[in-house]
Each structure stands twice: as structure tokens, then as C-alpha cells.
Amino acid sequence: MIEKALKGEPRYYMWLVFLLGIIGVGMGCWFYQLHKGLGITGMGRDISWGVYIAQFTFLVGVAASAVMIVIPLYLHNYKKYAKVVIFGEFLAIAAVTMCMLFIVVDIGQPQRMLNVLLHPTPNSILFYDMIVLAGYLLINIIVGYNCLLADAQHRPHPGWLKPFIWLSIPWAVSIHTVTAFLYAGLPGRHLWLTAVMAPRFLASAFASGPALLVLVLLIISRVSKFDPGRDALQTIAKTILYAMIINLFLVGMEVFTAFYSNIPGHMHPLQYLYAGLHGHGKLVAWMWTAAPFAAIGVILLLIPSARRHHGILAFACASIFLAAWIDKGIGLVIGGFIPNPFHRIIEYSATFPEISITLAIWAIGALILTVLHKVAIAVREEEASTT
Amino acid sequence: MYDAWKILVGLAIFVGLFTFAFWMNAGKAAPVPEVKIDTPEIKKMPEPERKCVEDKHFMRTTHMQLINDWRDMALREGNREYVNKRGEKYVVSLQNTCMKCHSNKKEFCDQCHNYTGVSPYCWDCHIEPKEEPKGNES
Amino acid sequence: MLGLPHRTERRAKRERVMSMNRRQFIKIAGLSTLFGLGGKGAFEILRPGMLDAAEHGHGAPALEEPAEPAIRWGMTIDVEKCAEPGVVDKCIKACHSVHNVPDFGDSKDQVKWLWQDDYEHTFAGNENQYMADHVKEFPFLCLCNHCDEPPCVRVCPTKATFRRPDGVVAMDYHRCIGCRFCMAACPFGARSFNWLDPRDALNEKEYNMEFPTRGRGVVEKCNFCVERLAKGLMPACVEAAPQALAFGNLADPDSNVRQILRKRPSMRRKLELGSEPSVFYLV
Incomplete structure (x- = not known):
């Protein structure tokens, strides 16, 4: 089946070469980082996690969001998702792979990574994170591959897949809950120490992941003969809309609790992120980029006539994806370290090699996604031509 | 029709890469390790008492596991005393026990490690003894 | 055994x-x-x-321990005595030279086991308004608090950092994968990561040949001088300034530190987090 990924138009190959170019530069930077140490990044004693872990956190959400397609299709028999579910599952595979790569590049001794399994430590959330992520990847590979194989051979989906599909639903929730627990269980980091962390993670994930899926599907419908279906796109758009509204609501909860209680420790990180603190405010511009994009995205999706226009739908999804990415892929992780335990503000900015490595991993994700989706498109086009 | 030549070229490249290590080292005989135990500290011991923490054969075959166990004993279990099969006591420490006698890392440790192509990371952290400049040796 | x-x-x-x-x-x-x-x-x-x-014990190592540990090492720091000239520097130098702690200066890559800060920042979040002037100006020595309920140990995915039965929160540098979860979990900023090769920031001539350095990519911190305790010695900082620092068994009501704490008012950092630091500041 995978041979279907080898036959493509020149622009398909140009896209792959472009991605490989970015990956090449990032690989070079990664070897440099392995040689010199993580000191070549912008991370330091005070901001000890940076853009790598932030991407990891964000992408766990993207991976989990496949469940927003799986639930309507398999639990509520919403048939209009039958054609697109495979694209969601493949998006999850690409996202989990990126998550794992971000962990590999972030840790100081990657060659010792299997110590996590060699010395299993059930009191560490990271231990569970490794288990649930690996499990989620496996489930999606099993389900995605077998469903597509059955489609290609014009057979019904095998019945033994059903338990795996059902399992994938709570499992998707678990990966992002566990990832939220990485943060929410730490004493002394006030921005993270909140019970709504996991719900908020899930809400922003169920907005940003499907938003990315809509964008991908819109691109696919332009470059191939595959049509995801107007109704499918509109239903995903509604999912994005409600998830994003819940996410913004939960952000509001955080702001209320911190500021009405007037506890300095809880207010400081939010002040740093949105207004700057003691003259430091490197992330303020980012956060105030995210806010209007979130608002615009929500408003556009709320208006049915706007939502139905594919150009506007694409813009709204891109806005929401960008807003969620800034919120989780930058603000949340870095903001949690500011101010530091001594109430000093040490700021962070990513370095060139760090950004190159980050882009390379995104490119690897895009490459995996492209190849997997190419196969899926080929199968869907065949189906369309035979029926 | 089945692209036989492509497959053959691909196979040739694969075999070439797979056996790279052999091509790379062909014709180069690695010198047989010469392990020296003539450090000042060892020479100080009278001949009959010139013994390592365990016997020579054991140390040759099992020193890596002994060192691994010592690591866990000292660091994790807080037990810094090792009693050997002869009933003698030693301080559990790579730097302060092993390397006090074997102060010639290059002529001792490295000899076999280089020969067998292993590079243990002990000395990334543990400080190797400053070796006496050459010429003192007779 | x-x-x-x-x-x-x-x-x-x-x-x-x-x-x-x-x-x-x-x-x-x-x-x-x-x-x-x-x-x-x-x-x-x-x-x-x-x-x-x-x-009823304290975390994993307690499996073999009785409910009440016989030893819980702790430290008292007399901040007024630390204010005497040279005391703080002497302690820091003693610690950092005996443990081969690299000197990256005051950069993002810095590694520190023992360092100095002021009242306002050491007790950030709990600082008292209108604190006595002299307290505000005293130097506060900061180090790993060797918490009784250490958050860093709770989060470590490989047991590379663990609480010994004697209360010392220790690091196994051979096992650490460098994920830095412990640094995010430590509310006291006591942990340092080796962002670069520590040997590049050490003078080879000043190595303590009896103690290792660390390698790139692992987290390190104060070890309460376990290697010295094993020989019956006091921690290096305490030896450098015995008039200011005292070290002893907090579990023993008659120990030197308990006697001091019975007589003098003391403070500990961030008690509201429940980690129960074993370092007490005497004011």
C-alpha cells in the first residue's frame, strides 16, 4: 500500500524535497547540540524548559484531537466522517511522532532514555506519559493502517478493530490529561498549579487539532480529487468553535481566580504574559497576537454564512490554530517559569539552532503526514473512480 | 521490466554500506593490548601482597560489573565499604580505590578498551589520575 | 544484609x-x-x-525503614554570623572546590550548589513588610533544602534523584537522563543542569582528585556532602564556617541542631508547599 506514496506529481516531490531540506538543516543543528550540549539553546538555569517541551505539549493535544472525529463516527454513527477519519488518525500518528522527537532533542542524555523503562517509577508522571504516548501511537497505526487496507481492497473494516477504536477514545483523553499533570502537579509554579489545567488542555487541543485537520483537508481537496464533503467540514468547524469557546472560558477562570484572590504568586505569571512585569515583557506581543486571532476565529466560525465560505473557514481555522499554538506552544510553558523561585525575572528567547531543530521536527511531522495522506488520498481517489 | 538493474545497484550499495566497518579497517592489524601494572603505588606493595580487590581472573572478566555494583552501593545504598572474598575491606570508590593503584589509565584501562573498541563513559565525570611524565620509567 | x-x-x-x-x-x-x-x-x-x-514512612526508600527514621540530616544557618566578612565566600568556595562545581559565571548556564541571596528573594512570597533593616541586609546562604517530602524525587522518571533513609536527597548522575523535570518541580531553584561541558569551566589544576566532576546533560545540586559524612566529616561549608553553620540529626531531640532550634527562632523557605525543608535559617 505504501508504494502509493511514491507516485506523485512534480509539485509533490518538490514539497518533499523542501521538507527534507529543512530537516537537513535541523539535523545539522542537532548534531551541533549533541556535541556542545543544550547550552546552545536559549534555555538556562531559570527557564529550564523552552520551545521543545512547549511544542511537545502542544502536539500531544493535536494528537489527542483525532478523537473528535472518532467519537461522532464510531459512537454516534455520523457517516459523513467515514471518509475523513483516516486523515485524523494519520494526523495523530504524525503528531505523536513529533512529540517523541521533541522529547529526544530536549533531554540531556538521550542515549539513556530507556532508563525510564529500565527503572520504572510509577510516581513520576513522565513515566506514564511515555507509556500512554507509545500506546496511542500504536493504536493509531493499527487502526489507521487496517482501515485503509480494507478500503483499498474494497472490504468492510475488520470487526476486531472495533475494540481498538473504542480504546482509542479514552486513550486520547488520557494522553493530554497526563501531559497536563506534568505541569499541574508541581508545587511552587503558580501558573501551572491549577485543577483546570487538564480540562483546558483538552479544550484547546480539541480546537487546535481539528483546526489543523480542516486546513489539511482544504489543501487536499485543492490538490487532489478527494472531496472531504461540505457537511463533514462544517461539523468539524462547529467542534472547533465550541472547544475554543470552552478554552477561552477556562482562561477566563484562571484570570478571575488569580486576580480576584489577589494572591501575588498567582497574578505574576499572568501579568508577565499579558502586561509585562517589572519592565520585562518579551511575551506580551505574542500573547496579544494570540488574543485577537482567537476572538476573530471564534466570531467567524459563529456566523454560519462566514463558516460556509471555504476561504473564510480556512482563515478562521488558521487563526484559532495560531492562537492556541501561541498560548500553549509558547506562553504556557515559558510563562510558568517566570518569575523564578526567587521572584526574579529571567527571560527566554530561542536561539537559531533551537529554532532550526524545532522547524526540522515540524518538517518531519509534515513529511510523515504528507506521505500517509498521499496513500489515503490515492485510496480515496480509487474508490471515487470505481463507484 | 522489473527494474532488475535498479535492484542490483541498490543491493550493491546496501552490501557496501553494511560491510563498511570491514573495508574501513582492512589490512590494519590492531596492536595486541599491553597492560602495565608497574605504577608507583603498586610497586610499593611487597610482591606477595600485590593483589587487586579480587583475584586477577575475576577482575579481568567481571570488573565492569563490579564497578557497576560499587556505583550503586556507594551512591544509592550509601554503603562505601566492600568486603572481598578474602575478607579484606576496601573503600568503594573508582577514583579513590581503583585509580589510586592503577594510576596509569592510558597503559591500563585504555589498552583493552581501545583494542575491543569500547568506550566506557567513566572518565566523562571521574577524574583520571595525572600521569607521571614519561622518562621516569626505567 | x-x-x-x-x-x-x-x-x-x-x-x-x-x-x-x-x-x-x-x-x-x-x-x-x-x-x-x-x-x-x-x-x-x-x-x-x-x-x-x-x-507511614517517607517515599520509596522508606520501605525498609522503621516508621520514625533514626537519622534526618539537617542544617541551621545563622544569618547574622554569615554577615561577618568573608564567611559566605569561604563556605561557597569550600563547597564548590571540594565538589568540582564548574564556574560559568552569572550566565544562564551557571551551575551552583551553594550561593548567596538576600532576605527578600530567598523568602520571596513570604517576605515580611518592614522587616528589621539588618535582616534585610544579611546574606542568606541558599542550597538544596533536602526536603522531607521532596517534589523533585516525586517527579523523577528514573529514580535518578532519590531520598536516602538519612534524609539526604541524592543524585545518581549515572542514571539521570537530563529531562529537567526535577528543576521544574523544585520550588527552591536549587537544581542546576549541565547545559555545557562542566570541564570547560573548571581549572584542571584545581580539581579535587577525590571527587568526580559531572558530565554534560545531567542535573546536579548540593549533596549534603554524603561523601564526607561517610568518612565521619562535617559538610565542607560547615567546616569552613562552624560559627555560622551547624549540621546534625533533626530526628534526635538532643542533637546539636535540635538544641539550637529549641533556643533560637528560625525560618524555613516556602513552608506552605509542604515539602518540609531541612535547612533552617536562624534570625
């Missing part, structure tokens, strides 16, 4: 050891938890009654 002399050989010969040692026990217990057997159930199957003993 552990049959140490021949353990290595036994393992080498792959003899079957019928009795289960502690490590195997914890592994099995952990794996059973993972596979949904349920932690408590697994404990009950393996060693009836063991769990209750462990629950």
Missing part, C-alpha cells in the same frame, strides 16, 4: 537467587501497578503488611 562481597560474582555467573531483593521487589510492584493489578493489591501479594509500613 545484602550479601555484598559475592554479589557481583553471583550475578556474573547468573546463578538464580531465590530470594527477592529490594530492587526486584520495587520493580515488580511498579510493573504490577502499571498493568492495572493495582498498587495495593500487588504489594499485598508480594509482601503482606509491607505497604502499611511504607505508607
Whole structure:
């Protein structure tokens, strides 16, 4: 089946070469980082996690969001998702792979990574994170591959897949809950120490992941003969809309609790992120980029006539994806370290090699996604031509 | 029709890469390790008492596991005393026990490690003894 | 207790050891938890009654310990005495030279085991308005608090950092994967990561040949001088300034530190987090 990924138009190959170019530069930077140490990044004693872990956190959400397609299709028999579910599952595979790569590049001794399994430590959330992520990847590979194989051979989906599909639903929730627990269980980091962390993670994930899926599907419908279906796109758009509204609501909860209680420790990180603190405010511009994009995205999706226009739908999804990415892929992780335990503000900015490595991993994700989706498109086009 | 030549070229490249290590080292005989135990500290011991923490054969075959166990004993279990099969006591420490006698890392440790192509990371952290400049040796 | 002399050989010969040692026990217990057997159930199957003993102790190493530990090392720091000229620098220098702590200056890559800060920042969040002027100006020595309930130990995915039965929060640099979860978890900023090769920031001529350096990519911190305690010596900082620092057994009501704490008012950092620091500041 995978041979279907080898036959493509020149622009398909140009896209792959472009991605490989970015990956090449990032690989070079990664070897440099392995040689010199993580000191070549912008991370330091005070901001000890940076853009790598932030991407990891964000992408766990993207991976989990496949469940927003799986639930309507398999639990509520919403048939209009039958054609697109495979694209969601493949998006999850690409996202989990990126998550794992971000962990590999972030840790100081990657060659010792299997110590996590060699010395299993059930009191560490990271231990569970490794288990649930690996499990989620496996489930999606099993389900995605077998469903597509059955489609290609014009057979019904095998019945033994059903338990795996059902399992994938709570499992998707678990990966992002566990990832939220990485943060929410730490004493002394006030921005993270909140019970709504996991719900908020899930809400922003169920907005940003499907938003990315809509964008991908819109691109696919332009470059191939595959049509995801107007109704499918509109239903995903509604999912994005409600998830994003819940996410913004939960952000509001955080702001209320911190500021009405007037506890300095809880207010400081939010002040740093949105207004700057003691003259430091490197992330303020980012956060105030995210806010209007979130608002615009929500408003556009709320208006049915706007939502139905594919150009506007694409813009709204891109806005929401960008807003969620800034919120989780930058603000949340870095903001949690500011101010530091001594109430000093040490700021962070990513370095060139760090950004190159980050882009390379995104490119690897895009490459995996492209190849997997190419196969899926080929199968869907065949189906369309035979029926 | 089945692209036989492509497959053959691909196979040739694969075999070439797979056996790279052999091509790379062909014709180069690695010198047989010469392990020296003539450090000042060892020479100080009278001949009959010139013994390592365990016997020579054991140390040759099992020193890596002994060192691994010592690591866990000292660091994790807080037990810094090792009693050997002869009933003698030693301080559990790579730097302060092993390397006090074997102060010639290059002529001792490295000899076999280089020969067998292993590079243990002990000395990334543990400080190797400053070796006496050459010429003192007779 | 552990049959140490021949353990290595036994393992080498792959003899079957019928009795289960502690490590195997914890592994099995952990794996059973993972596979949904349920932690408590697994404990009950393996060693009836063991769990209750462990629950009253302090974390994993307490499995073999009695409910009340015989030793819990702790430290008192007399901040007024630290204000005397040279005391703080002498302590820091003693610590950093005996442990081969690299000097990256005041950069993002810096590594520190023992350092100085002021009242306002050391007690950030708990700083008292209108604190006595002299307290505000005293230097506060900062180090790992060797918490009784250490958050760093709780989050470590490999048990590379662990609480010893004597209360010292130790690091196993051989096992650390450098994930820095412990740094995010430590509310005291006591942990440093080796962002670069520490040997590049050390003077080879000033190495303490009896102690290792660390390698790139692992987290390090104050170890309460366990290597010196094993020899019956005081921690290096205490030896450098015995008039200002005292070290002893907090679990013993008659120990030097307990006697001091009975007489003098003291403060500890961030008590509201429940980590129970073992470092007490006398003011």
C-alpha cells in the first residue's frame, strides 16, 4: 500500500524535497547540540524548559484531537466522517511522532532514555506519559493502517478493530490529561498549579487539532480529487468553535481566580504574559497576537454564512490554530517559569539552532503526514473512480 | 521490466554500506593490548601482597560489573565499604580505590578498551589520575 | 544484609537467587501497578503488611525503614554570623572546590550548589513588610533544602534523584537522563543542569582528585556532602564556617541542631508547599 506514496506529481516531490531540506538543516543543528550540549539553546538555569517541551505539549493535544472525529463516527454513527477519519488518525500518528522527537532533542542524555523503562517509577508522571504516548501511537497505526487496507481492497473494516477504536477514545483523553499533570502537579509554579489545567488542555487541543485537520483537508481537496464533503467540514468547524469557546472560558477562570484572590504568586505569571512585569515583557506581543486571532476565529466560525465560505473557514481555522499554538506552544510553558523561585525575572528567547531543530521536527511531522495522506488520498481517489 | 538493474545497484550499495566497518579497517592489524601494572603505588606493595580487590581472573572478566555494583552501593545504598572474598575491606570508590593503584589509565584501562573498541563513559565525570611524565620509567 | 562481597560474582555467573531483593521487589510492584493489578493489591501479594509500613514512612526508600527514621540530616544557618566578612565566600568556595562545581559565571548556564541571596528573594512570597533593616541586609546562604517530602524525587522518571533513609536527597548522575523535570518541580531553584561541558569551566589544576566532576546533560545540586559524612566529616561549608553553620540529626531531640532550634527562632523557605525543608535559617 505504501508504494502509493511514491507516485506523485512534480509539485509533490518538490514539497518533499523542501521538507527534507529543512530537516537537513535541523539535523545539522542537532548534531551541533549533541556535541556542545543544550547550552546552545536559549534555555538556562531559570527557564529550564523552552520551545521543545512547549511544542511537545502542544502536539500531544493535536494528537489527542483525532478523537473528535472518532467519537461522532464510531459512537454516534455520523457517516459523513467515514471518509475523513483516516486523515485524523494519520494526523495523530504524525503528531505523536513529533512529540517523541521533541522529547529526544530536549533531554540531556538521550542515549539513556530507556532508563525510564529500565527503572520504572510509577510516581513520576513522565513515566506514564511515555507509556500512554507509545500506546496511542500504536493504536493509531493499527487502526489507521487496517482501515485503509480494507478500503483499498474494497472490504468492510475488520470487526476486531472495533475494540481498538473504542480504546482509542479514552486513550486520547488520557494522553493530554497526563501531559497536563506534568505541569499541574508541581508545587511552587503558580501558573501551572491549577485543577483546570487538564480540562483546558483538552479544550484547546480539541480546537487546535481539528483546526489543523480542516486546513489539511482544504489543501487536499485543492490538490487532489478527494472531496472531504461540505457537511463533514462544517461539523468539524462547529467542534472547533465550541472547544475554543470552552478554552477561552477556562482562561477566563484562571484570570478571575488569580486576580480576584489577589494572591501575588498567582497574578505574576499572568501579568508577565499579558502586561509585562517589572519592565520585562518579551511575551506580551505574542500573547496579544494570540488574543485577537482567537476572538476573530471564534466570531467567524459563529456566523454560519462566514463558516460556509471555504476561504473564510480556512482563515478562521488558521487563526484559532495560531492562537492556541501561541498560548500553549509558547506562553504556557515559558510563562510558568517566570518569575523564578526567587521572584526574579529571567527571560527566554530561542536561539537559531533551537529554532532550526524545532522547524526540522515540524518538517518531519509534515513529511510523515504528507506521505500517509498521499496513500489515503490515492485510496480515496480509487474508490471515487470505481463507484 | 522489473527494474532488475535498479535492484542490483541498490543491493550493491546496501552490501557496501553494511560491510563498511570491514573495508574501513582492512589490512590494519590492531596492536595486541599491553597492560602495565608497574605504577608507583603498586610497586610499593611487597610482591606477595600485590593483589587487586579480587583475584586477577575475576577482575579481568567481571570488573565492569563490579564497578557497576560499587556505583550503586556507594551512591544509592550509601554503603562505601566492600568486603572481598578474602575478607579484606576496601573503600568503594573508582577514583579513590581503583585509580589510586592503577594510576596509569592510558597503559591500563585504555589498552583493552581501545583494542575491543569500547568506550566506557567513566572518565566523562571521574577524574583520571595525572600521569607521571614519561622518562621516569626505567 | 545484602550479601555484598559475592554479589557481583553471583550475578556474573547468573546463578538464580531465590530470594527477592529490594530492587526486584520495587520493580515488580511498579510493573504490577502499571498493568492495572493495582498498587495495593500487588504489594499485598508480594509482601503482606509491607505497604502499611511504607505508607507511614517517607517515599520509596522508606520501605525498609522503621516508621520514625533514626537519622534526618539537617542544617541551621545563622544569618547574622554569615554577615561577618568573608564567611559566605569561604563556605561557597569550600563547597564548590571540594565538589568540582564548574564556574560559568552569572550566565544562564551557571551551575551552583551553594550561593548567596538576600532576605527578600530567598523568602520571596513570604517576605515580611518592614522587616528589621539588618535582616534585610544579611546574606542568606541558599542550597538544596533536602526536603522531607521532596517534589523533585516525586517527579523523577528514573529514580535518578532519590531520598536516602538519612534524609539526604541524592543524585545518581549515572542514571539521570537530563529531562529537567526535577528543576521544574523544585520550588527552591536549587537544581542546576549541565547545559555545557562542566570541564570547560573548571581549572584542571584545581580539581579535587577525590571527587568526580559531572558530565554534560545531567542535573546536579548540593549533596549534603554524603561523601564526607561517610568518612565521619562535617559538610565542607560547615567546616569552613562552624560559627555560622551547624549540621546534625533533626530526628534526635538532643542533637546539636535540635538544641539550637529549641533556643533560637528560625525560618524555613516556602513552608506552605509542604515539602518540609531541612535547612533552617536562624534570625
